[in-house]
Amino acid sequence: MSVLAEPLAPVQSSASSFTLGVEEELFVVDPGALAPVACGDAFFGPVRCARGRIVPEMCDGVVELVTPVCTDAGGAVGALGALRREVMGRAPVALIGAGVHPTLAFGDVWHRRGSHYEHVTDQTRSLLRQSTYCGVHVHVGMPDRETTIVAFNGMRKWIPVLQALSANSPFWHGIDSGLASSRTVVCHSVPRTGLPRAFHDWQDFAQTIDELCRVAEVPSAGSVWWDMRPHPTLGTLEIRCLDAQSSLRDLGALAALVHVLVHHEALIADDRHPPVEILQEATYRALRDGLDATLSLGGPLRPVRDLARHALDLAAGYAPTLGACAPLSHLERMLTEGNGAVRQRRAFARGGIPAVLEQLRDETMHAPSAVLVPGVGVAA
Numbered sequence: 001m002s003v004l005a006e007p008l009a010p011v012q013s014s015a016s017s018f019t020l021g022v023e024e025e026l027f028v029v030d031p032g033a034l035a036p037v038a039c040g041d042a043f044f045g046p047v048r049c050a051r052g053r054i055v056p057e058m059c060d061g062v063v064e065l066v067t068p069v070c071t072d073a074g075g076a077v078g079a080l081g082a083l084r085r086e087v088m089g090r091a092p093v094a095l096i097g098a099g100v101h102p103t104l105a106f107g108d109v110w111h112r113r114g115s116h117y118e119h120v121t122d123q124t125r126s127l128l129r130q131s132t133y134c135g136v137h138v139h140v141g142m143p144d145r146e147t148t149i150v151a152f153n154g155m156r157k158w159i160p161v162l163q164a165l166s167a168n169s170p171f172w173h174g175i176d177s178g179l180a181s182s183r184t185v186v187c188h189s190v191p192r193t194g195l196p197r198a199f200h201d202w203q204d205f206a207q208t209i210d211e212l213c214r215v216a217e218v219p220s221a222g223s224v225w226w227d228m229r230p231h232p233t234l235g236t237l238e239i240r241c242l243d244a245q246s247s248l249r250d251l252g253a254l255a256a257l258v259h260v261l262v263h264h265e266a267l268i269a270d271d272r273h274p275p276v277e278i279l280q281e282a283t284y285r286a287l288r289d290g291l292d293a294t295l296s297l298g299g300p301l302r303p304v305r306d307l308a309r310h311a312l313d314l315a316a317g318y319a320p321t322l323g324a325c326a327p328l329s330h331l332e333r334m335l336t337e338g339n340g341a342v343r344q345r346r347a348f349a350r351g352g353i354p355a356v357l358e359q360l361r362d363e364t365m366h367a368p369s370a371v372l373v374p375g376v377g378v379a380a
Contacts, residue, residue: 154265
């Protein structure tokens, strides 16, 4: 039987489609040394509270914060701010939001126990033991299966732009990698990552996933880790390409941009789909150069900042309805003042790696109770 034989189940009724949920992974660090510490179940959980869930991740030293189903990015970021404070209130630890920890040594990775994690480790061998990495997953609720595929196909071209905007891991193993997002390199070292082709319809997607699971000898679509994937269980389109963020304002801007772009692509049903090869090159240039990248999304080479401003122009018509106006205002600030990767390098110029770590800690732990106007719905 197909692993996707069951129909897509929306997170809410189709009348309430295009809801939003965010999962962020953060490093749990010693408040003094700012090095990751074993945290696992002993510290956190899993914990369910009023503003979402706190879940230990596969790599010990990382915690995942999961929002409820929200109506907008403000609600999601408000929930994440509350969850960050909850973590810091439960244990004598600090938090760092970055794609990779700037000083963690090569191979200094500890996997938690459990049949799922042990299966993943067995399949990937040493690849997931090189570096621990942290990302952000943004879920947008979809009304039905075919709309999900339409939105997926349309969003493929935006993934490199989102990777460039969210780049927040220039330092790894204590040195400058020369990249804006070293997390993306580590993430893409394992199979079933990156971006696939566009799909004709839901049946084409489901048959592809079934065949991929068969030849990969994995039990379900949960072991397909593309940069973006339809999520049949939750009824969402899941954008998985973002580096973890220290700044909640940056995270809110990115989540809002994803929200409005998915809505836009679902409605216009763009039938122009860049080839996989073109998007692979765009992704490489995005992870290498971040905000300074120039990309082709199937047409001429254009600066990422121009592509991002074009996305903002497209978003303008949807932003009021989706509650995205306030968080999207921070995206222009990111384009002008720099994103996480830029700020990390500025900190390094001021005071080396210690200054990078301190800045990441201070930004991540500054989780005010009202970063944006919240709009939280019913928890999933």
